[in-house]
Amino acid sequence: MSIAYETKDIRTISWGSIITGIVTVMATSILLSTLGSSLGFAMVEPTSDDPVNGAGMAVGLWTAFSIVISLFAGSFIAGRLAGYDGMIHGFLNWASALLVASVLGAMLVSSSIKTAGNALGSIALATGSMISSGGEALGNGLSRVGDAGQHLFEEIxxxxxxxxxxxxxxxxxxxxxxxxxxxxxxxxxxxxxxxxxxxxxxxxxxxxxxxxxxxxxxxxxxxxxxxxxxxxxxxxxxxxxxxxxxxxxxxxxxxxxxxxxxxxxxxxxxxxxxxxxxxxxxxxxxxxxxxxxxxxxxxxxxEQMSKAATKAALWSFFALLIGAVISTLAGFWGTKSKRHVTKSKRHV
Structure with missing residues (x-):
């Protein structure tokens, strides 16, 4: 009599792969943020009437570009190392990286890591912080109006x-x-x-x-x-x-x-x-x-700040959504590329 054993492929989330992806995201972001800072300072013309003409827009675009590249690289590596369920690992890498970057950006006083944390966390925090900042600005604005009135009458x-x-x-x-x-x-x-x-x-x-x-x-x-x-x-x-x-x-x-x-x-x-x-x-x-x-x-x-906060919150939502999609697809691509390499080796 023969006994047959049935084996099942039980797969769990590979947090090691996700952590590696987060490290990749942070390292890539630091590299690109440093380059972006140098480009931003290079565009500043202190002797001109408008010393930061165009620099703000350029830095903003570079920040968005560096975030996309960093998330793509990290999610790709997370999916590649996991070897399976690349879309899930890519998505979790996106979520974890943003959480870690937000915490680092808030906790660290000054360092290049804070720069990366602020860059990555800006999108994740934008929806909440911009709305909060808008409300706080309105409250502070009312307070400053009262202070201005007090100051003007005290000057008499x-x-x-x-x-x-x-x-x-x-x-x-x-x-x-x-x-x-x-x-x-x-x-x-x-x-x-x-x-x-x-x-x-x-x-x-x-x-x-x-x-x-x-x-x-x-x-x-x-x-x-x-x-x-x-x-x-x-x-x-x-x-x-x-x-x-x-x-x-x-x-x-x-x-x-x-x-x-x-x-x-x-x-x-x-x-x-x-x-x-x-x-x-x-x-x-x-x-x-x-x-x-x-x-x-x-x-x-x-009123202008309130409108700006509303627009920033809307753009932040789309940025978060795009970041999640890119990370998910990058993770899937990473897993698919590993399987392709494995099959190639088997053929050899």
């Missing part, structure tokens, strides 16, 4: 220094003791400081970027106008004279002369404060106009 200079020259210390003390707010020696200075605080508060509101710049600027201008109106209001002469006679040793005649001196000094200071507030209002209007112009430009750039 309002001098709060004010001298009370012409008033004797005895007179100042008398005015302080009067308890009348508008007669206080530091009243006008406090109005200037209040106006400056209003401007800084608006600068912080602009940093948030949730309010209309026209509304914010209009509110600030109205506050400054109200302060200017308040300080120009007339002061009762009798109130000043009463404060002097009650709190000093001045005679009525001396008190009258001092009242005149106080009013003249105050008028001079009021004119100076009013001038500064008016200049501040003009600066506010200019800052608001500059902010609106900058905001419009930022919105246009954000």
């Amino acid at each position: 200079v309002l001098d709060t220094h004010l001298s009370n020259d012409g008033l004797q210390s005895e007179v100042e003390n008398a005015l302080v003791k009067s308890g009348i707010p508008t007669l206080q020696p530091d009243y006008l200075k406090r109005q200037l400081q209040g106006a400056k605080d209003d401007i800084m508060l608006v600068a912080h509101r602009m940093a948030v970027g949730t309010e209309s710049s026209e509304q914010v600027a209009a509110e600030l201008t109205e506050k400054l106008a109200q302060r200017s109106k308040t300080i120009t209001a007339n002061i009762n002469r009798d109130d000043i004279k009463h404060a002097l006679t009650q709190n000093t040793d001045l005679t009525p005649v001396e008190a009258d002369r001092m009242v005149e001196n106080i009013l003249n000094t105050r008028d001079r200071m009021v004119q100076e404060v009013s001038k500064r507030l008016t200049e501040a209002q003009t600066s506010i209007q200019q800052a608001q106009q500059r902010y609106d112009s900058w905001k419009k430009q930022a919105a246009e750039k954000a």
Whole structure:
């Protein structure tokens, strides 16, 4: 009696072949990336008005070419070494190479391997990273718009220094003791400081970027106008004279002369404060106009970046698809070439 044994050809994925293919992809990419870098730098003309004229497009095309060649070579070798299921090994080589390159491109600080990793991983990461970058750019763009508004309003200079020259210390003390707010020696200075605080508060509101710049600027201008109106209001002469006679040793005649001196000094200071507030209002209007112009430009750039991210994501999809097809066919060709060589040897 004879016993027959049935044998089956059990095949599994040859990860050794795939790893070899990945190494080939990386090595080829480093070689071609180095050559591409030299070609890109050679095209740069620092002395011209457009030093990178055409260099960006050339480098982009070379990068795509080097990726295709690298994936083709790696997948071909993976299929050749496996000797079977070349299409599967080619496809797995493509997928693994992109994953490895993406990780290397993200982890390494600086090296030629990072260059290769970035080149290979750019297609794999483009769909996700470009969309993410587009969204992040929009978010950062809004943040920068707010920062620009804050910076523009913080640039408004309002001098709060004010001298009370012409008033004797005895007179100042008398005015302080009067308890009348508008007669206080530091009243006008406090109005200037209040106006400056209003401007800084608006600068912080602009940093948030949730309010209309026209509304914010209009509110600030109205506050400054109200302060200017308040300080120009007339002061009762009798109130000043009463404060002097009650709190000093001045005679009525001396008190009258001092009242005149106080009013003249105050008028001079009021004119100076009013001038500064008016200049501040003009600066506010200019800052608001500059902010609106900058905001419009930022919105246009954000829209362009969003459209670019959309196009990049679409092209990345097709690039990934083409890379997968090329790698699959290269793996199949590698396996087929090995079988052809094996059959040739058998015939010999």
